[in-house]
Amino acid sequence: MIITKPAVKVQQGNLLLYTTAFTVEDLLTPGFYKVDKLDASSDSNGFQRVLDKTRAKRLADYLTAAWEDGEAFLPTSIFLATDKQITFDASAHTLSIDTEKVCPFNVVDGQHRVAGLILAAEHNPEIRKFQLTATIAVGLDEVAQMCHFLIVNTTQRPVDRAVEQQIIARLSAMTLTDDIPTLPKWIQRQVDKDDDRQALEITNYLNGQSDSPWYRKIRMANEGKDDENTINQKSFVQSIKSTILTGGHPIFGLPDSKTRCKAFMNYWRAVADLLVDPNSIEETVIFKTIGLELFNLVAHPVFNEALTAQNFKVEYLRSVLKRGLDNLPNDLLPIQHPDWWKRGQGASGVNKARVRQIASEIQKGLVAVKRVVGAVQL
Secondary structure, rough: OEEEEEEEEEEOEEEEEEEEEEEHHOOOOOOOOOOOOOOOOOOOOOOOOOHHHHHHHHHHHHHHHHOOOOOOOOOEEEEEOOOOOOOOOOOOOEEEEEEEHHEEEEEOOHHHHHHHHHHHHHHHHHHHEEEEEEEEEOOOOOHHHHHHHHHHHHOOOOOOOHHHHHHHHHHHHOOOOOOOOOOOOHHHHHHHHHHHHHHHHHHHHHHEEEEEEOOOOOOOOOOOOOOOEEEHHHHHHHHHHOOOOOOOOOOOHOOOHHHHHHHHHHHHHHHHHHHOOOOHHHHHHOOOOOHHHHHHHHHHHHHHHHHHHOOOHHHHHHHHHHHHOOOHHHHHHHHOOHHHHOOOOOHHHOOOOHHHHHHHHHHHHHHHHHHHHHHOOO
């Protein structure tokens, strides 16, 4: 069988490539391609990862839904290789593939896209018409193909998580006013949940207000590192999402997002007032992941009291937080002092599990003090 396709010839050093497009129908041609999988349990010469069926199905679900909306979109090229040569007509810009002599092509990169497309076509035969861009390397033996797999999968980086957060946040903001193309379900869920947008709103506010203790300390997406940066946007947003933007958090008792941002900034001003030495701010780890995680966890009971009192001013939040710190067990009392939070001191040796334990003790301290105060008032 001869398959003729429009193509472009590309020479990269000694590597001869052809760029073309195949339909899913082409991929379904018997013997058209193979995936040379690495099997760690045998002496296999394969190099490709074992197919992740869940990932392939997820892509198939997206393609099936998007096809119905006329928005199926899969722009990245798959990389095929063969140790044979293929006839190329330079004047007509066409590639002629004798499948009996050239195939199977080895899928060096893109096995999940191929599997997802074929699975989608099983559910909707019209998807057989879908065109997929392909780059074909010719005259490559098995060793060369393995090397190119390694190059492709170690030099290509996924989208930075901080950039992904920014994009999802923008999409979340656009859903009420603009038509959004059909998205893969896992992206659509993030857009619909809207927590990236809300977390970024808080992050931008704390990083941008000159009276915020986090002012310019957060390195935002695509920004170069600055000497003032102590944490990156990706980590900051993730912490907000996992500790603040949770069901039932008292911060949502505030009337609007601007008020929430201001209240959260006031909370962190209270933290800084109590635990940061203004003469050695650059030495504190309060504004690193350990401090962020700990006091974001503690914020819940503090905001509970503030919401009850309808008072989110710095002075009130500071008084509530101080009561919790003052009621800690004796072995944790040192964390009340700014020196404990300096680099190389007590906080520097604290791991994630310990952070949660300390946060739990502060929360217990707040609850215990609240009960005592309530009893006295009665």
